[in-house]
Amino acid sequence: MAKTTSIQIGIPEKQRKHIADGLSQLLADTYTLYLTTHNFHWNVTGPQFNTLHTMFMGQYTELWNAVDPIAERIRSLGFFAPGSYAQFTKLTSLSDVPAKPPKAVTMIETLIKGHEKVAATARRIFAVASEANDQPTADLLTQRMDIHEKTAWMLRSLLES
Template identity: 40%
Template sequence: MSKTAIASLTPETSKDAIHTGLKAAYRKEIANDLSSILAATYRLTIKSHVYHWNVVGPVFKSIHDLTEEHYNALFEATDIIAERIRALGHLAPVRFAMTETFAPAKGDDVDQGSAHDMVNDLIAEHEQAVRDMRKAAAKAGDNDDMVTEDMLTARLTFHEKALWMLRAVVAQ
């Protein structure tokens, strides 16, 4: 393949000036925030999937079904988040090194634990996602970026409902 053909396939940020009313510096900053949110969403997708496979005990069925619902919704959200980064004129993470942040931080993050431990771990991950998204949504609102703010509001709605359901599973 020629160098020109290869170069044409290499992802890059938009060279065109973007005149949508959002400042370039803001778009870069929110794209970085969204890239972190994307990585966290992938981590949560993976954890939810691993726990889906490995949960045991009397609440197996409810956690198994709930985590399946969650990892499917989370995986769908990754595309929405990545496409927003692209619409802002920046690249979604494209290098393998960037994707290292997608996996749980260390192997013991998803070790076989009790169903209660698994759910509590998912609760902690969803709570962190809510905090990060709330902060990014506020920044988007402050910069008149209604599209990003609206997308994050929808994601927050999912995570807060997930938290309610996960807490209900482990309530005593």
């Protein structure tokens, strides 16, 4: 039987737990947005097909690459990362998309809202991480906020006439 050692990284367990809980929501939001974006990549139609198909691929690839660092930060703080659809459904702040794919404009609007919500989740956790002097989490969150805010801006730009 393996012996577990206590985690002594300069952040009390209660604060680590609070941060890990927030990161779990960020992980669920990120995974849900990944799934939505991949769904839209597969199912987009219309005059902007090629542009959106390619753009969505870049976005879902970035989201896929983001889930591992978030989960690993949760583990570094001493907690288990959620990893099931049931857990993600409970934790996410994003809504599921309808079974029938929406029109391209609605896809874009849905992704804008999703990226904005994920940025807001990261910003909320950032305050907790900053208070705990948790620079690795703060750095991760800063990167995530930047990416989601920039992606929302790029998607909004598609809707301007």
